[in-house]
Amino acid sequence: EVQLVQSGAEVKKPGESLKISCKGSGYTFTNYWIGWVRQMPGKGLEWMGIIYPGDSDTRYSPSFQGQVTIFADKSITTAYLQWSSLKASDSAMYYCARPAERSFLGAPGFQHWGQGTLVTVSS
Amino acid sequence: DIQMTQSPSSLSASVGDRVTITCRASQSISRFLNWYQQKPGKAPKLLIYAASSLQSGVPSSFSGSGSGTDFTLTISSLQSEDVATYYCQQNYIAPLTFGGGTKVEIK
Numbered sequence: 001e002v003q004l005v006q007s008g009a010e011v012k013k014p015g016e017s018l019k020i021s022c023k024g025s026g027y028t029f030t031n032y033w034i035g036w037v038r039q040m041p042g043k044g045l046e047w048m049g050i051i052y053p054g055d056s057d058t059r060y061s062p063s064f065q066g067q068v069t070i071f072a073d074k075s076i077t078t079a080y081l082q083w084s085s086l087k088a089s090d091s092a093m094y095y096c097a098r099p100a101e102r103s104f105l106g107a108p109g110f111q112h113w114g115q116g117t118l119v120t121v122s123s
Numbered sequence: 124d125i126q127m128t129q130s131p132s133s134l135s136a137s138v139g140d141r142v143t144i145t146c147r148a149s150q151s152i153s154r155f156l157n158w159y160q161q162k163p164g165k166a167p168k169l170l171i172y173a174a175s176s177l178q179s180g181v182p183s184s185f186s187g188s189g190s191g192t193d194f195t196l197t198i199s200s201l202q203s204e205d206v207a208t209y210y211c212q213q214n215y216i217a218p219l220t221f222g223g224g225t226k227v228e229i230k
Contacts, residue, residue, distance in 0.1 A: 035219070044224040045159075045167065045210055051216075061218035062124065083186075095166055105214055108172035109157035116166055 003060035019082040022096030029077035030054035129222035141200040146211035155215035
């Protein structure tokens, strides 16, 4: 069974750094893209970017380019979303998601989702 | 970026009603359009992919149609368990983009 298990909720102060994780299991981790999606409180879904753990090919949405870093450690089948300096506006729920097939473009959607990681940034 | 516009942003309907949600892309995306259902406090769930293909395990009361720029998600007979927010998403070209969502409630 494919599973994506995300790290727990975080409470941080503005300016602090943070790394949240998404551990994949039940499939060959290096063969599938993993994407990250932001959902601010009471708002819709925003696609942040995606990584192919096999070769670390990473694509960012222009809205998030330079604001976050997506990377993966295939030795422990885990993808990460990292901030170097958090802002209050980074407070949101963050989901990782995996497409149904090896491609993420033209593929049958994101079939597998993590449970979400709530990030709260407050002074 | 391709902009995805959903309408309405919310709707209220009675149990058993037919419900239709539309999604329009700012440029042609062929049939690379997916629909997700998100219930409060839960992760999104894939309902429909490639505009009209029903994801395994999803009730047949859900259907999708469309191609090019205009797409529709239909719930043929609304049930209480369908209360959720529905999102369209294009995966034709990066960056992938979502519609703003349609919140469905029971009248």
